[in-house]
Amino acid sequence: MIMVKVTAKNILVQFKARKLFTFNSLSFCEGDVIYLQGDNGSGKSTLMKLLAGIIKPCSGDVIAEGFAAPKWWQPNTLLGKAVYLHQHAYLFDGNVEYNLRYALPKDKFSAKQLQQRINQAIDMAQLGALLHSNATDLSGGERQRLALARAWISQPKLLMLDEPISNMDKQSQKLVLAMINQLKQEGTGLIISSHQTCGLTALCKKHWHITDNNVVASNHIPSVEQSQELQYVSAN
Ligand SMILES: Nc1ncnc2c1ncn2[C@@H]1O[C@H](COP(=O)(O)OP(=O)(O)OP(=O)(O)O)[C@@H](O)[C@H]1O
Ligand SMILES: [Mg+2]
Known part of the structure; x- marks a missing residue:
């Protein structure tokens, strides 16, 4: 089977x-947790938008493998194999249930x-108690939970999460x-951005650090600052 990359x-x-930044080569594929x-x-947001095909670099190439790039290479990637979840979740004017059902891959x-x-x-x-609330009335943290729930339902191959717990x-x-x-267990490729280490860091296998206008990639995951640590034990 062809890997989405x-x-x-x-x-x-x-x-x-x-x-803003420059780098020689980075790749992101199914199974990665970065x-x-x-x-x-x-x-950080700019790099994820670049990999999602939402913006183009000033120079260099962004190459898609394992999926039909011209069709997918559009800002709205909800139906595609890669999804970028914006830092300030975009939701539709309708209730939570409508938002969850919108544009799901019925095929x-x-x-x-x-x-x-x-x-x-x-x-x-x-989200059970909020199903009939209008998404535009939700708090910041509830909006992020809804956006992630919607992405989770559609099972993208690659998912970029921009500061997913910042309002929570x-x-x-x-x-x-x-x-x-759960997405990690299902093999979804994940990039998770955060300006500081947090409970999510422990789930990750690779580290990309934007520093001095470069993106430095390594397999060393920095330890979580004590004050930010969550009492969560990963399944792995
Ligand atoms: N379209 C644009 N035109 C001009 N400047 C931009 C544009 N997009 C981003 N920038 C600038 O590039 C820089 C990086 O923005 P970006 O949103 O990628 O940062 P970030 O690392 O995600 O920051 P944060 O942690 O605050 O979310 C910022 O200074 C921003 O103002
Ligand atoms: Mg950002």
Whole structure:
């Protein structure tokens, strides 16, 4: 079976005269779990948008393998094999249930499988009490939980999560951590960005660090700062 993979080569991203970052080669494929670290403004969101095909580099190539790039290479990747979850979750003006059902891959699942997966997502993200609330009325943390639940239902091959727990209290962080761990078990390629180490870091196998306008890749995962640690034990 062909692996879904995105490779970026000889990349330069700059805005007007300001160089944001440059790197020689990075690849992201199914099964990867990458912790993307960098200070505020270092370019984490920009790097994920680049790999999702939402923005183009000033120079270099972003190459898609294992899927039909021209069809997928559009900003709205919800139906595709790769999904970028924005730091400030985009939701539709409708209730939570409508948002969960919107644009689901009906060709991938039977109606029964889809309903089972929706029910499971509602349980995991604890959205049951909010099903009939309008998504635009949700709190920041609830919006992020809903956006992740929707992505989880559609089972993307590659998922980029931009600061997925930034607006959350510890309880919501634990829920999200469990959902992300489930995606990991299913083999979804994950990039998880955060400006600081957190409970998510322990799930990761690779580390990309944006520092001094470079993206430095390694297999060394920095340890979680004590104050940020969550009392969550990974299944692995
Ligand atoms: N389209 C754009 N035009 C001009 N500057 C931009 C554009 N997009 C991003 N930038 C700038 O590039 C820098 C990196 O932005 P980015 O959102 O990628 O950072 P980040 O690492 O995700 O930061 P944060 O931790 O605050 O989310 C910022 O200074 C931002 O203002
Ligand atoms: Mg960002």
